Amino acid sequence: xxxxxxxxxxxxxxxxxxxxxxxxxxxxxxxxxxxxxxxxxxxxxxxxxxxxxxxxxxxxxxxxxxxxxxxxxxxxxxxxxxxxxxxxxxxxxxxxxxxxxxxxxxxxxxxxxxxxxxxxxxxxx
Numbered sequence: 001x002x003x004x005x006x007x008x009x010x011x012x013x014x015x016x017x018x019x020x021x022x023x024x025x026x027x028x029x030x031x032x033x034x035x036x037x038x039x040x041x042x043x044x045x046x047x048x049x050x051x052x053x054x055x056x057x058x059x060x061x062x063x064x065x066x067x068x069x070x071x072x073x074x075x076x077x078x079x080x081x082x083x084x085x086x087x088x089x090x091x092x093x094x095x096x097x098x099x100x101x102x103x104x105x106x107x108x109x110x111x112x113x114x115x116x117x118x119x120x121x122x123x124x125x
Contacts, residue, residue, distance in 0.1 A: 004096050009119035012086055016123070020081040022096030022116050031074040033105040035112065036081045038092035038121075048094070049081060050105030057104050063089075086123045093118045 008020040035050035049060045049070040058070055069082040079096060097112035106112060
């Protein structure tokens, strides 16, 4: 069964940086629209950033604009989320998601079929 494998994350101080990676496992190849979401304790899962299959369309949640960068390396079938100027309110479990379709990404979690295992990001003040 196709699935996504995440790496990166961890604990940083306020103002620090981290990079998350997400790639399909199971020999799945190709370029697909993908989004990053995050979920803090007691809160709903929220959209963070999305990228189309070609990388030509990108969008961010307002609070991360100018601090986070989503990108992709289609040769490696990998999507990245570079996070800079991290704040304590960025603390959450981060998930990547895809439906293995071409085209644009989705902002609603319910639109996606496949999810990464989740990665904890903790920003200390």
